[in-house]
Amino acid sequence: MDLTVNLAPHHKTELRLRNPIMTASGTFSNGLELAKYHDVDALGAIVSKGTTLRPRRGNATPRTAETAAGMLNSIGFQNIGVSALIKTIAPVWERWDVPAIVNIMGETLDEYGTLAARLEGVPGVAGLEVNVSCPNVEAGGLEFGQVPEQAAAVVREVAAHSTLPMLVKLTPSVSDIRPIAMAVEAAGAQALTVTNTIPAMAIDVRTRRPVLSTGSGGLSGPAVKPIAMRNVYLASSVVDIPVVASGGAMTGLDVVEFVMAGATAVQVGTATFLDPAAPWSILAEFEAWCAAEGVTCVDEIRGVARRRD
Amino acid sequence: MKSFLAEVTESVRLYGDTHALWLRSPDHLASAVPGQFLMAYAGESYDPLLGRAFSIFRVRRGPGGPEFGVLFDVVGRGTDWLSRRREGDQVRLVGPLGRGFEPRERVQKMLLVGGGIGVAPLIWLADSLVAEGREVTMVLGGRTEAQIFPAALLPSEVELVVTTEDGSLGETGRVTAPFERLLPWCDQAFACGPDPMFEALYRVARDAGSNKPIQGLLEARMACGLGICYSCAVFPRKGGVRLVCTDGPMFDLRDLYA
Ligand SMILES: Cc1cc2nc3c(=O)[nH]c(=O)nc-3n(C[C@H](O)[C@H](O)[C@H](O)COP(=O)(O)O)c2cc1C
Ligand code: FES
Numbered sequence: 055m056d057l058t059v060n061l062a063p064h065h066k067t068e069l070r071l072r073n074p075i076m077t078a079s080g081t082f083s084n085g086l087e088l089a090k091y092h093d094v095d096a097l098g099a100i101v102s103k104g105t106t107l108r109p110r111r112g113n114a115t116p117r118t119a120e121t122a123a124g125m126l127n128s129i130g131f132q133n134i135g136v137s138a139l140i141k142t143i144a145p146v147w148e149r150w151d152v153p154a155i156v157n158i159m160g161e162t163l164d165e166y167g168t169l170a171a172r173l174e175g176v177p178g179v180a181g182l183e184v185n186v187s188c189p190n191v192e193a194g195g196l197e198f199g200q201v202p203e204q205a206a207a208v209v210r211e212v213a214a215h216s217t218l219p220m221l222v223k224l225t226p227s228v229s230d231i232r233p234i235a236m237a238v239e240a241a242g243a244q245a246l247t248v249t250n251t252i253p254a255m256a257i258d259v260r261t262r263r264p265v266l267s268t269g270s271g272g273l274s275g276p277a278v279k280p281i282a283m284r285n286v287y288l289a290s291s292v293v294d295i296p297v298v299a300s301g302g303a304m305t306g307l308d309v310v311e312f313v314m315a316g317a318t319a320v321q322v323g324t325a326t327f328l329d330p331a332a333p334w335s336i337l338a339e340f341e342a343w344c345a346a347e348g349v350t351c352v353d354e355i356r357g358v359a360r361r362r363d
Numbered sequence: 364m365k366s367f368l369a370e371v372t373e374s375v376r377l378y379g380d381t382h383a384l385w386l387r388s389p390d391h392l393a394s395a396v397p398g399q400f401l402m403a404y405a406g407e408s409y410d411p412l413l414g415r416a417f418s419i420f421r422v423r424r425g426p427g428g429p430e431f432g433v434l435f436d437v438v439g440r441g442t443d444w445l446s447r448r449r450e451g452d453q454v455r456l457v458g459p460l461g462r463g464f465e466p467r468e469r470v471q472k473m474l475l476v477g478g479g480i481g482v483a484p485l486i487w488l489a490d491s492l493v494a495e496g497r498e499v500t501m502v503l504g505g506r507t508e509a510q511i512f513p514a515a516l517l518p519s520e521v522e523l524v525v526t527t528e529d530g531s532l533g534e535t536g537r538v539t540a541p542f543e544r545l546l547p548w549c550d551q552a553f554a555c556g557p558d559p560m561f562e563a564l565y566r567v568a569r570d571a572g573s574n575k576p577i578q579g580l581l582e583a584r585m586a587c588g589l590g591i592c593y594s595c596a597v598f599p600r601k602g603g604v605r606l607v608c609t610d611g612p613m614f615d616l617r618d619l620y621a
Contacts, residue, residue, distance in 0.1 A: 083591040087609065091364040103593070111596075111604040118586045118594040123409040125586060129593045132604060276409045304409070327413060327587040328404060330364045330457060 055350050057341065059098070059318050061296050062181070062219035062244035069153060069181050069219040069244065071098030071319060074309065074352055075337040078300050078323030079104055079157035079183060079223070080129065084143045085150075088330055095151040097333055098319055101183055102139065102156045107165050107172075109135035114267040119256045124277030124302075125324060126254055128268040131159060136172050148178030155181040155221065161191050163211050170216035182218050184208060184243075187225040187250040199225040199250075202237035209241035221298060223247035226285055235289040245296040247321065248289045252278055275324040278302045283315050290316025291360055304332075306339020316357040364460075364589065366404070368453045372425050374446070377516070379509030380436050381480065382446045383420065386454060388429040395419055395431075397488035398463030398580050398613050402588040403433070404455045405444040414457065415441045416585045416608070418484035418555075434483040460588050461612045464488050464578055466497075467551055474549035475501045476538050476564065478556025482512045484580050485555055493518040500524065500545055504538035504556070507531050539563045546573055554616075555580040565620040577616045583607035 061069040076099045082088065085100045094100060112132025119126040134142070139156065147154035156179055160166035166184065173179050186199030186208055198204045205222070212220055222238045224231060226249040235246055251272025256265040264270070282301025290297040296318035303309055309320045325332040349355055369386035377383045402414030420434035437446050448454060464484070466473065473492050475485045482503055492499050500522040505511050508531040514523050524541045525533025534541065538556070542564055546552065552575060554564055561579045568577060583595035590609035597605050599619050605611065 080593070081591060083593075087590040088364065111598065112593060114598075115594075115596055116584050117596065118413075118584060118592070120411060120413050123412055125412060127586070127592070127594070132593045132596065275412055324412075327589075327592055329366050330587075330589055330591075331366065 055341070055344055057344065057352055059296070059352050061221065061298065061319060063296070065219050065244045066217060067219060069099075071153065073098045073337055073341075074313065074317075074319040075333055075340065076298065076319055076321045077101055077326065077333055078321035079185070080127075081323040081326050084139070085154065086143070086146060088326075089150075092331060092334055097152050097337065099153040099155055099180070101321065102143070102154065103133050104131050104157045104159045104185055105133050105136050105139050105169070106131055106159055107136055107169060109133065109138065116266055119265040119271070121254070121256055121273065122277060124273050124275035126256055126266055126271035126273055127251065128266045128271035130268070136169055140172065140176050144176050144178035146178070153180035154178060155183050157183040157185055157223070159185040159188050161188060163192070163207060166208050167211040167215045170212040170218075173218065174216050179218065181221065182212065182216060183221040183223050183247060184212055185223045185250065187223065187227070197225055197227065199234060200228055202233045205234055206237040206241035209238055209243050213242045219244045221245040221247050223300070224249045224285075224289070226250065226252050226281060231285045231289050232292045235293050239293040239295050243295060245298055245318070246289055246293065247298045247300050248285045249282060249301060252281060274301065276302045276304050279308060283311060286312055286317050287315040287360060290357060303336065306336050306341075306343050309336060309340045310343055310355070313352060313356050314359040316360055318352065318356060364457060366455050366457045368455055371448045371450055371452045371454060372427070372430055373450060374448055377434065378511070378513050381434060381510075382437065383432050383434050384445055384448060384454075385423075385425070385430050385432045387425070387427060388422070388431050392431060392459060393429070395459035396463040397491055398484050399459040399461050400588070400612060401433070401456045401458030401460065402585070403441075403445065405441040411440050411444070413586050414588060415445075416588055418580070419459070419487055420483040421487050421490060434480065434486070436480050457588065461608055462610070464553055464580070464613055466492060467576070470497075470550035472498050472548055472550045473500070474542070474545050474552040475499060476542055476552065476554040476556070477501070477503050477512075478538055478560040479505055479510055481554075481556035481560070481580070481582075483555070485553065486512065486517070488553060489521050490518060493520045498522075500549070502526070502538045502541045502545065537563070539567055543567045543571065546571060546575065549575065551575060552577040553580075554578070557582070561616055562620055565616040568616075578613050579616045579619070581607045581612045581614060583612070
C-alpha cells in the first residue's frame with residue numbers, strides 16, 4: 055500500500071505527503087505542543103496557525119461556543135506574527151520530516167505579498183496555505199474569497215513573491231464554490247483547501263446576548279461535514295489541481311468519504327480538540343480501511359463518487 | 364497525550380448541589396500535582412462535543428488501587444451527564460494538564476482562599492500541605508451555606524474560616540475581609556474562584572503593601588485544554604496574551620493584574 059499524495063504535482067517544488075492526513079490551521083497551534091507526545095512525522099503534513107504580518111492578541115473572550123455536534127470559534131487570529139514564526143518555529147520544523155505549511159492571512163493584497171516574500175526560502179517551510187476568508191478592507195469589506203477576481207488577485211500576488219507550493223483555502227460563504235475554485239486555479243494555485251468554517255451564531259438566554267464576544271463566529275466539527283462534502287465534490291469536479299478537504303473529519307471513514315468525493319488529502323481540525331491523538335488514529339483507521347478493501351493507493355478511490363457510468 | 368478511559372468507583376452528592384465523582388487512576392496520573400486539571404468528555408456521541416476541564420479535587424487509595432476525584436456543580440449538559448455516572452461506568456479523559464500550584468519549599472504558613480466551586484483544587488492542595496507538615500488556613504466563601512465545603516471533610520489540622528453573603532454560615536460577606544486579616548500571617552497564598560475574586564485579592568494585597576506571592580488558579584472557556592485552539596485567552600493588564608490551559612491555569616496574580 056502506498057498512500058503518498060502530491061499536492062503540487064506540476065510545480066517546480068512538489069509537495070509530497072506520505073499519506074493524505076493533515077492537520078487544519080488553528081487546531082494544532084504550530085505543532086510543537088502535540089509533537090511532545092506524538093510522532094508528527096507520521097502525518098502527511100501540518101498546517102500552522104493563521105499567521106499575519108504583525109503579532110495579534112486576538113479577540114476578547116468568550117472565543118468559542120459549543121453547538122450541536124459542532125463548535126463556534128472567533129479567535130481573532132491570535133498569532134505570534136510571521137517574524138517570530140520564522141525565528142522560533144521554522145527552525146524546529148526544519149528538524150522534522152513532515153512538511154510544514156504556513157497558513158497566511160492578510161488584510162490587503164500587499165500584506166499577502168509581503169507575507170509570501172518573508173516566507174520565501176525559509177528552511178522548514180514546505181508550502182503556503184492562503185486564507186482568503188478575510189474582509190478586503192480596501193474594497194468594501196467583502197471577503198477576498200467571496201469574489202472570484204479578488205481571490206485570483208491574491209493568488210497572483212502571492213505567486214509573484216513566492217516559489218513555494220500554494221494551497222488556497224476557500225470560504226464556504228458563497229452561493230456556488232465553483233467559479234471561485236476555477237478562478238483560483240487559473241491564477242496559479244497548486245491546490246485548494248475546501249473549506250474554512252461556516253459563519254454562525256449562538257445566543258446565551260441568560261445574558262440575552264450572543265455567546266461569542268464578536269457576535270458570530272465560524273462553525274466547525276461533525277455538524278459541517280455534509281456541507282464540506284458537497285463543496286469538495288463540486289470544487290473537484292471543475293478543477294484539475296488537488297483538493298484538500300476541511301470540515302468535520304472525525305474518523306477514517308470520513309476521510310474515505312472525502313476522498314471518494316474528490317479530495318486528495320483531508321485536514322483534521324476540531325477532532326483533535328476531542329482527542330489529541332485524533333490525526334494519528336484517523337490515519338490508522340484510514341489505512342485499515344484501505345487494507346481491508348484492497349485499496350493500494352489514494353487515486354484508486356479519489357473522486358469515484360463523481361463517476362457516472 | 365492520549366485520552367484514557369477511567370472507571371467510576373463512586374458518585375456522590377457531597378453537599379448542596381455539589382457532586383463528587385471518583386475514578387480509578389491510571390498509572391501516569393501519579394505525576395499530577397494539585398492545581399492540574401483533566402479534560403473529561405461527556406456522552407457517547409458528538410453532542411455534547413467538547414471536553415470539560417476539571418481540577419483534581421482529591422486523591423485517595425481505594426480497594427482496587429489509587430483513585431482521583433472531581434468536584435462539580437451541575438451547570439449544563441456535560442456536568443449533568445457526569446453526575447449520572449455510576450460505579451462501573453467509564454469516562455474518557457485527557458490529562459493531567461496545565462501548570463499546577465507551586466508551594467515554595469521551606470515555608471510554613473499557607474493561606475488558601477476558595478470562592479464557590481473554586482474550592483475543588485484547594486482541597487487536594489490542603490491535603491498535601493498538611494501531609495508535608497505545614498500550617499494551613501483555609502478561607503471558603505459562597506453565597507449561602509449550601510455552597511460551603513463541609514468542615515468535617517477537611518483534614519482536622521486545617522484552620523477554617525467561612526464567609527457567606529447571606530450570613531447563613533460563618534462571617535457575613537466575602538472572602539476578602541478574612542483574606543486581609545490573614546495575609547500578614549501567611550508566607551504564601553493560593554486562590555481559586557471567579558475572576559472578580561482574584562482581582563479583589565490582588566487589590567487587597569497591593570493596598571496592604573504586601574509582596575507575598577498569591578497563586579491564582581484561573582477558570583477559562585476551554586475547547587482543547589492542550590494549547591492548540593487559543594480559546595482560553597487571558598489578557599494581563601500590562602499587555603500581551605496568555606493561554607490559561609498551558610501557561611496556567613496557575614498564575615501569580617501580579618503577572619495578571621499589575
Ligand atoms: C479554534 C479554531 C481556530 C481556527 N483557526 C484558523 C486559522 O487561523 N486559519 C484558518 O485558515 N482556519 C482556521 N480554522 C478553521 C480550520 O482550519 C478548519 O478549516 C475548520 O475548523 C473545519 O474543519 P474541522 O471541522 O475539521 O474543524 C480554525 C478552526 C477552529 C475550530
Ligand atoms: S483551551 Fe485550547 S488553547 Fe487553551
